[in-house]
Amino acid sequence: MFPLTFVVAFICEWFIVGRVAMMLVPKFLKEKDPIFKKILITALFFVTGMATLMSLYGALITDGYTSNLFSTWIKNISLNFPMAYFLQVAIAGPFIRFIFNKVCSVKVESK
Numbered sequence: 001m002f003p004l005t006f007v008v009a010f011i012c013e014w015f016i017v018g019r020v021a022m023m024l025v026p027k028f029l030k031e032k033d034p035i036f037k038k039i040l041i042t043a044l045f046f047v048t049g050m051a052t053l054m055s056l057y058g059a060l061i062t063d064g065y066t067s068n069l070f071s072t073w074i075k076n077i078s079l080n081f082p083m084a085y086f087l088q089v090a091i092a093g094p095f096i097r098f099i100f101n102k103v104c105s106v107k108v109e110s111k
Contacts, residue, residue, distance in 0.1 A: 001061070008057055009050070017049030043088045051081040 025042050055076035063072045 009054060012053045013050060017046060021045035021049060039093060043085060043093060047085045047088050051077055051084050055080050
């Protein structure tokens with residue numbers, strides 16, 4: 001089941017959520033906004049999209065297409081969104097930024 005879930009999450013992120021989020025984020029931020037605000041807003045759009053779509057996927061996997069689907073989906077969102085947002089802002093985001101800065105840092109020498 002995990003490989004299918006990974007593929008679904010990748011498709012949702014790459015083709016749906018990522019595109020929509022990257023169109024919306026600049027509308028809510030200014031170039032001079034502090035980096036922390038940029039991080040929070042960007043995470044908000046990505047997590048909102050992914051928590052919504054993956055909560056629907058989870059509801060479909062657990063309950064199937066039944067009359068309980070909508071209530072299960074809403075329950076899943078209410079559980080998944082706060083946890084995903086916290087994990088993104090407090091743990092995953094800082095960790096990935098740290099790794100990215102170590103691996104991809106560009107040193108500019110002044111002349």
